Amino acid sequence: MDEDNQILAEVRETFGKGAARKLRAAGKIPAVIYGHGTEPQHVTLPGHETGLLIRKANAVLDLQIEGKSQLTLVKDVQKDPVHQVIEHLDLIIVKRGEKVQVEVPVHTEGESAAGTIADLDAHTLLLEVEATHIPENVVVSVEGLEEGTQILAKDVVLPKGASLVSDAEALVVNVHVPQKVDLGEEAAEEAAAEAPAEEAAEEAAAE
Numbered sequence: 302m303d304e305d306n307q308i309l310a311e312v313r314e315t316f317g318k319g320a321a322r323k324l325r326a327a328g329k330i331p332a333v334i335y336g337h338g339t340e341p342q343h344v345t346l347p348g349h350e351t352g353l354l355i356r357k358a359n360a361v362l363d364l365q366i367e368g369k370s371q372l373t374l375v376k377d378v379q380k381d382p383v384h385q386v387i388e389h390l391d392l393i394i395v396k397r398g399e400k401v402q403v404e405v406p407v408h409t410e411g412e413s414a415a416g417t418i419a420d421l422d423a424h425t426l427l428l429e430v431e432a433t434h435i436p437e438n439v440v441v442s443v444e445g446l447e448e449g450t451q452i453l454a455k456d457v458v459l460p461k462g463a464s465l466v467s468d469a470e471a472l473v474v475n476v477h478v479p480q481k482v483d484l485g486e487e488a489a490e491e492a493a494a495e496a497p498a499e500e501a502a503e504e505a506a507a508e
Contacts, residue, residue: 302474308347308350308351308363309347309364310344310346310364310371312344312367316496323375324345329345330346330351330387330388331349331390332345332390333390346362346390355409357437359374359377359405361433361435362377362433371394373393374401376392376393393435395432399434403428405430405439407421407473408438408440409441410442413443413446414448415448417478419476420476421474423471426465426471427465430464431459436460446476448476450474450475451474453473454470
């Protein structure tokens, strides 16, 4: 674990919405640490540093709490829906070498065969990995794949040390030819169908 993930956390003594608002105004983020049979611990984290680290999915933070190191996995990030400001974090205690289950983003690379598109059906896969070696993503190559090709979860090459928890038969990528809709022809057909009705209406009005 490198020191880039180290964050100085302060034990939080004040609670409630008002206290949390004051913390956020001071550029800090309230957080709660759960897990391993311990009582939930309330801490305060530096907003800017924490915000940079948790941009990565499944970030592991090495919290320095009163001189002690505590590894935690970011489990939930609550943001203000309008201003996108981080309001609160839920952190889970993890140990080095411990296995954890996390949703890891799926990325595609390459171009499927001409005229086809590769749709990503599963944007994440649930994997079991070492807490201190969580992959940022899994990559699926769609290079040259023909129409009708389907990549299932069991076909995805996983990073070393990772095992699949998601359904092995779950569809991850589907390669197909996009449907062409020729609005010109449809519009012409509709107009032709409506013309006799309009003529009949005009004749009725003339009578």
